Amino acid sequence: MVKKMRHWFLPGPLEEEPDDLPPGPRAEPPDTAVVDAWAKAEGVHAARLARVAGRLGALDDRLLRGPEGWRHRLAFIEAADLSWLNGDRVSSDRLALWISMRLSGAQDDPNALARIGWAVRRLTGGPGPKADLAAFLDRRDPENIEGSAERFEDRAGGWQDVMTAATDLHPITRACMGFHLWSLAGLGQLGDQVEAAVTAARIAASDGNGTIFAPLAMGGAGGLRASGLPSERLARWLDGMNSALLAAMRNLDEIEIWDARAESAMLQLSGRTPTTLRSILVQWPLISAPMAEALSGASRAAVQRNLTWLEEQGLIREMTGQRRFRVWSATI
Structure with missing residues (x-):
């Protein structure tokens, strides 16, 4: 009987080789792995998401058939309500004077007015964040930035990579995810949530033809609260959007009735x-x-x-x- 010999260059069985090495660093999961958690959350709230998407579609159709002024009116109201996110609390009358005539009072914060004025412009038109996020936000790295400093375009690129990986999600879910990943990506300025909310509002309505943004704050900003797992955050987001959409439709109902009444009275x-x-x-x-x-x-x-x-x-x-x-x- 011939005795089998093991070649010297072949590794022995795994169990014969004790693992005496210290544990090495574990590979970090890719940034896009977070998309799976949001996909699961979307599945959990599919029925609720469908109802909110239906309301957004109804608003889109109404704005498509309505006067251009309706879009501006809703954007104006939404921007004023979003100002509360940063504690700016810009009143509607001060915002109106600032946007129309660049007038401000001694008690007004010019920086706050400029921030909310930016929100109105982005909620009323222009290319969305998908094309060029830096241009959408009016933010660019200075030309003389030091080599060791992290560039804004790099941070924005990481956030956009995750958003691109989530293209199979519904725009409303993707908007919610993008809003909650905003600060983690290092895109916020001194806790500024208005930029994140405006960007998310544009993403949520990216499939629309009449509406440029999805209302998020008209019914209160509870849907923008950042706590809990993706499923909890998406549930709050959908409830907040539902309230905001109802408020937007109610506002359009009221101004449409007023417009008809005023037109009739002005015939004389x-x-x-x-x-x-x-x-x-x-x-x-x-x-x-x-x-x-x-x-x-x-x-x-x-x-x-x-x-x-x-x-x-x-x-x-x-x-x-x-x-x-x-x-x-x-x-x-």
């Missing part, structure tokens, strides 16, 4: 100023006389005369109760 008036003011009041939640003058191109006397008439007819109401720096809103 001549000139283009009344019609122009009606259009401005549909587009802006609050207006001042200087705003109306600048936006309409009419004289101060014509604007003041028509505002007085609208107030006498109960179509608008003055919001400040002051004699100077007065602001009006449609009576809805």
Whole structure:
């Protein structure tokens, strides 16, 4: 009987070789592994997601058929509500004056107004974050940045890689994931959540034709609270979006009824100023006389005369109760 010999260059059985080496570093999971957790969360809340997506589709269809001013009005309201995320608490009247005429008071924070003004611009139009996130955020690395410093474009690239890996998720789920990964990617500035929320709002509505953004804060900002596992965060996000969508549709219902009532009442008036003011009041939640003058191109006397008439007819109401720096809103 021939005895079998083991070649010297072949490794012996695994059990014969004791593992005396210290444990080495474990491989970190890829950044895109987080997508799996959000995919599972999406499956858990599929029915709720479908209902919210249906409401967003209804808003998209309504805005597609409605006047352009509706989009601006909803963006204006959403941006003012988002300002509370950073503690800025920019009121609608101050925001209106800033955006329309770049006017601010001594008590206003110019940086806060600029941040929320940026939000209004991004919620009303322009290329979305998918094309160029740095351009969308108006953020670029300085040319003289040191070689050891982490570049914003690199951080943004990591976040975008994860978002690209999540293309099979519903845009609403992907928006929620992107919002909660924002600070982890190092994209926030001093805890600024407005950028993250505006970016997410654009992503959530990326399949739409009428709506440019998905409302997130109109019904309260509870859906943007960052705590819990992806399933918990997505559940809050969907509930918050549902409330915001209902608030947006309710606002459109009210302004549509007001617009028809104002148009009927204005039939007795001549000139283009009344019609122009009606259009401005549909587009802006609050207006001042200087705003109306600048936006309409009419004289101060014509604007003041028509505002007085609208107030006498109960179509608008003055919001400040002051004699100077007065602001009006449609009576809805």
